[in-house]
Amino acid sequence: MALPLQTERLILRPYTETDIAELLPLVGTREVAATTLRIAHPYTEQDAKSFLALAKDADKIWLAITLRTNCRQVGGIGMRVDQEHKHAELGYWLGKPYWGKGYATEASREMIRYGFEDLGLHRIFATHFKHNPASGRVLKKVGMRYEGCQREHLVKWGEFVDSEMYGLLRQEWEVGE
């Protein structure tokens, strides 16, 4: 299936410049930045423009998560693809008003299907900060296996933080499906 991707409640579609006004207040909260590695805080219009430019790279797929009912943006989801190794890193965020509704899980399931079925990937992986158990729960719900903890692997806002690793192989996903 070509982009955009659809799930029961969501449409995952490429960003356009006109998305910036709706994107800024959603991605710009401290709560969203606190548990992500690459989302700046404060998050400026220039940050959004740089992100949209980066999202055009062939090996990066960043899609707006939008609601089927009203087309509103609720978050973002992406994969950084490494063609040589046929693997990709999955990442996602939801605006705070939309947490706890299963959207990250629903969007991730579809991105994983897209990665294996449409892009022919062999492995999809993801990491989260130890202080973000909700993301670990999402990764488990979509069938990823826990692969270990990289202790104090990253610096976030001046502190060393543990990075928890999860991964899913194509053959495991096929059995799960």
Ligand SMILES: CC(C)(COP(=O)(O)OP(=O)(O)OC[C@H]1O[C@@H](n2cnc3c(N)ncnc32)[C@H](O)[C@@H]1OP(=O)(O)O)[C@@H](O)C(=O)NCCC(=O)NCCS
């Ligand atoms: C992490 C995040 C993406 C989750 O999105 P979401 O749409 O709320 O996730 P879902 O509703 O699909 O699933 C969340 C699960 O985590 C669970 N959860 C929430 N808070 C939790 C906590 N403190 N500890 C353990 N589990 C928690 C929920 O109960 C739910 O599991 P359940 O369905 O078994 O009840 C969202 O909180 C977010 O965008 N945070 C900021 C950005 C971010 O951290 N991105 C990920 C970087 S790795």
